[in-house]
Amino acid sequence: MKVSASNVLPKNKIKRTKGERAFDFVNVSIMVFWAIVSVYPFWYILVMSFNTGADAATGPIWFFPREFTLENYAYVLQYDRLHSAFIVTVLRCLIGPAISVIVCMLAAFTLSKRFLPGRKTLLFFFMIPMFIGGTIISNYVVMANFGLLNNFLVYILPGAFGFFTMIIMRTHIEQLPDELQESAMMDGAGYVRIFFQMILPLSMPVIAAFAFFAVVGNWLDYYTNLLYVTDRNLSTLQFVLYEIINRAEATQLIDFTSTSSASQRRLMSMQNNTVPTPEVIKMTVMVVVTFPLLFVYPFFQKYFVKGMLTGAVKA
Amino acid sequence: MALLKSAVPNQNISVNPKRKKSLQKQNIWVLYVFLIPAVVLTLIFAYLPMFSNYIAFLDYDFNKGWFGFGSEFVGFDNFAKFLNDDKFYELMGRTLLYSVTMMVTTFPAPLILALLLNELRGRLFKKFVQTTSYIPHFVSWVTVAGLFYMFLTVDATGIVNNLRQLIDPSAERISFMQDASNFLPVLVISEVWKETGWGTILYLAALSGIDPQQYEAAQVDGANRFQRLLYITLPGLIPTMCILLIFQLSGLFATNFDQVFNMQNKMIRLDTDTIGVYTYYQGLVSGQYSYSAAVGLFQGVISFILIMLTNYTTKRLSNVGII
Numbered sequence: 001m002k003v004s005a006s007n008v009l010p011k012n013k014i015k016r017t018k019g020e021r022a023f024d025f026v027n028v029s030i031m032v033f034w035a036i037v038s039v040y041p042f043w044y045i046l047v048m049s050f051n052t053g054a055d056a057a058t059g060p061i062w063f064f065p066r067e068f069t070l071e072n073y074a075y076v077l078q079y080d081r082l083h084s085a086f087i088v089t090v091l092r093c094l095i096g097p098a099i100s101v102i103v104c105m106l107a108a109f110t111l112s113k114r115f116l117p118g119r120k121t122l123l124f125f126f127m128i129p130m131f132i133g134g135t136i137i138s139n140y141v142v143m144a145n146f147g148l149l150n151n152f153l154v155y156i157l158p159g160a161f162g163f164f165t166m167i168i169m170r171t172h173i174e175q176l177p178d179e180l181q182e183s184a185m186m187d188g189a190g191y192v193r194i195f196f197q198m199i200l201p202l203s204m205p206v207i208a209a210f211a212f213f214a215v216v217g218n219w220l221d222y223y224t225n226l227l228y229v230t231d232r233n234l235s236t237l238q239f240v241l242y243e244i245i246n247r248a249e250a251t252q253l254i255d256f257t258s259t260s261s262a263s264q265r266r267l268m269s270m271q272n273n274t275v276p277t278p279e280v281i282k283m284t285v286m287v288v289v290t291f292p293l294l295f296v297y298p299f300f301q302k303y304f305v306k307g308m309l310t311g312a313v314k315a
Numbered sequence: 316m317a318l319l320k321s322a323v324p325n326q327n328i329s330v331n332p333k334r335k336k337s338l339q340k341q342n343i344w345v346l347y348v349f350l351i352p353a354v355v356l357t358l359i360f361a362y363l364p365m366f367s368n369y370i371a372f373l374d375y376d377f378n379k380g381w382f383g384f385g386s387e388f389v390g391f392d393n394f395a396k397f398l399n400d401d402k403f404y405e406l407m408g409r410t411l412l413y414s415v416t417m418m419v420t421t422f423p424a425p426l427i428l429a430l431l432l433n434e435l436r437g438r439l440f441k442k443f444v445q446t447t448s449y450i451p452h453f454v455s456w457v458t459v460a461g462l463f464y465m466f467l468t469v470d471a472t473g474i475v476n477n478l479r480q481l482i483d484p485s486a487e488r489i490s491f492m493q494d495a496s497n498f499l500p501v502l503v504i505s506e507v508w509k510e511t512g513w514g515t516i517l518y519l520a521a522l523s524g525i526d527p528q529q530y531e532a533a534q535v536d537g538a539n540r541f542q543r544l545l546y547i548t549l550p551g552l553i554p555t556m557c558i559l560l561i562f563q564l565s566g567l568f569a570t571n572f573d574q575v576f577n578m579q580n581k582m583i584r585l586d587t588d589t590i591g592v593y594t595y596y597q598g599l600v601s602g603q604y605s606y607s608a609a610v611g612l613f614q615g616v617i618s619f620i621l622i623m624l625t626n627y628t629t630k631r632l633s634n635v636g637i638i
Contacts, residue, residue: 035447038447038450041466044474057472107352107353110347136611137608138608141367141375145382157356190345221455222455226576241457245460245464279465279468289455
C-alpha cells in the first residue's frame with residue numbers, strides 16, 4: 001500500500017489562483033528546507049570524518065573536505081573496543097530479532113484461535129504491563145536477581161516479547177483463510193507442523209517488517225548496556241560511542257576553562273598532522289556506528305511502512 | 316493392533332465435515348505450549364518489576380537474600396525522605412515543565428508536516444521529502460547528542476556559530492550547551508528533528524484513507540483548498556490524533572530518559588535533572604536502591620493516573636480509547 005495522498009486529491013483542472021500558487025511556493029520551500037535539515041547533519045559528519053583534524057579546527061567547513069585524509073578512519077578502526085562492540089552488536093541484532101519473532105509469532109498464532117478457552121484472560125494478562133510497569137530500579141533488581149547483569153542474554157530476553165508486535169502478527173494470521181489450516185489438519189498435520197510450514201512462510205512480509213524494527217531497536221539501544229552491563233567486553237557500539245563522546249567532552253571542557261592549554265593542544269596537533277583531534281575522532285566514530293543502519297534502511301522502507309500501516313489499521 | 320485402533324477414529328473425523336471444529340480442538344494443549352515463552356518472559360520482565368517496586372518500602376540490601384527477603388521493612392520512610400527534600404519540588408517542577416513543553420511543541424509537528432506533504436503536487440518530490448525525513452529516526456540519542464554538541468560548540472566545527480558569523484561577522488561565538496537555560500529548547504528541537512518525519516507515517520496513512528469523493532463533492536460546492544483542509548481533512552484525522560495524544564499524554568509525567576541523559580553534560584547536569592535521570596543517578600550510581608525506587612514509584616503512580624484520566628476523557632469526547 002502506498003502512503004501517498006496525491007491520489008486523494010482529484011486532479012485540479014481549475015486554474016490555480018495567485019494565493020494557491022504562493023502557498024505552493026512556500027510549501028515547497030519548507031519541504032526543501034526540511035529535507036536539507038534532515039540530511040545535512042549526516043553529510044557534515046561524513047565530510048568532517050574525511051578531513052584532517054588540525055585543519056577542521058582552523059575554520060568552518062561546509063560541504064566538502066578541505067584537507068582529505070583517511071587517517072581518522074585508520075585511527076578509529078584500530079580501536080579494540082570498537083571491534084568487540086561491533087561483534088556484540090551484530091550478534092544481538094541477529095539473535096534478538098530471531099528469538100523475538102518466534103516468541104511473538106507463537107503467541108500470535110495461539111491467540112488467533114477464537115475457540116481457545118481462556119483467550120480473553122490471556123490477552124488481558126499480556127496487555128496489563130502496557131499500562132503499569134516497573135521503574136528503572138525495580139527492573140534492575142529483577143535483572144540482578146536473575147543473574148542477568150553482565151550477561152549477554154540481557155540484550156535478548158527482556159525485549160523478546162512485545163505486545164503490539166504480537167497483536168499485529170495476530171491480525172495478520174487471522175486474515176489468512178481458515179480453510180487452509182483446516183485442510184492441513186484433515187491431512188493429518190498438527191499445530192506444530194501448521195505453524196512452521198504454513199503460518200511462518202505465509203507471514204514473511206509481516207515478519208520482515210518486524211525483524212527490521214527489531215534490528216533497528218537492537219542496533220540503537222544503549223540503555224540496556226548502560227544499566228545492566230559494566231563488562232567492557234560486552235559493550236555495544238552505541239555505548240562505546242557514548243563513552244567516546246563523553247571522554248572527548250571532558251577534554252573539551254578542560255579546553256573551555258583554560259584557553260591556553262586549548263591553543264597549545266591545537267598547535268600540537270597542527271604541527272604533527274598525524275594526530276586527529278577529539279572532534280574529528282568523535283565524528284568518525286559516529287559515522288562508523290551510524291551509517292551501517294542508514295545504509296540498509298532504504299531497502300527496507302517498503303516493509304516498515306507496510307508494517308506500520310498494519311499496526312495503524314488495528315489501532 | 317493398538318495403532319490401527321487409534322487410527323480408525325481419526326479417519327472418521329476427517330471424513331465427517333460436521334466434526335471439523337472438533338478436529339481443530341484436538342491436541343489443543345499444543346497451543347498452550349506455544350504460549351509458554353511469551354508468558355514466562357512477560358512474568359519475569361513485566362510483572363516481576365511491577366511487584367518488585369515494593370523495595371521502595373524496604374531498606375533494600377542486595378546481599379540479604381533473593382529479591383530482598385530479609386531486608387528491613389521501613390514503610391513510607393523513603394517517600395517521606397523524598398517529600399521532605401527541597402530537591403523534590405525542584406525535580407517535580409522541572410520534570411513537569413519539560414514534559415509539558417515537549418508535548419505541546421512536539422505533538423503538532425508531525426501533523427503539520429503530514430498536511431504540508433499532503434498538499435505537495437509532485438509525487439516524486441513528496442516521496443523524496445518523506446524518505447529523507449525518516450532518516451533521523453534511525454539514529455540513536457547518543458548520536459543525536461553528539462551531533463548537537465558538534466553543531467552548538469564554540470569551536471570551528473560549530474555550524475550554528477559558523478552560520479551566525481556568516482550572517483554577522485562580528486557575532487560572538489557562544490557555547491550553547493554550557494548553559495542550562497538552553498537545555499529545554501535543545502530537547503524540543505532535537506525531538507522535532509528526530510521524530511517528526513517518522514510521526515507522519517500514521518497521519519499519511521489516515522489521510523490516504525479519507526474518501527476522495529468527499530473532496531470532489533466539496534469542490535463542486537466551491538470549497539477552496541483551505542476549506543477542504545478544515546472541513547474534510549482535519550476531521551478525518553481526529554481518531555489518529557486522539558490515539559497518538561493518549562500515547563503521548565501517558566508519558567506526560569515521564570521525560571525521555573535516553574534523550575535527557577544524553578543531552579546533559581557535567582556542567583549543566585544538576586540544573587537539568589529530571590525524575591528519570593535523578594532515579595538513575597541516585598539508585599544505580601549511588602546505590603540508594605530503595606530511595607530511588609520510591610521516587611520512581613511516585614512518578615509511576617502519577618503517570619498511571621494520567622493515562623487513565625486521558626483515556627477516560629478522550630473516550631467521552633470522541634469515542635476513541637485504547638483500553
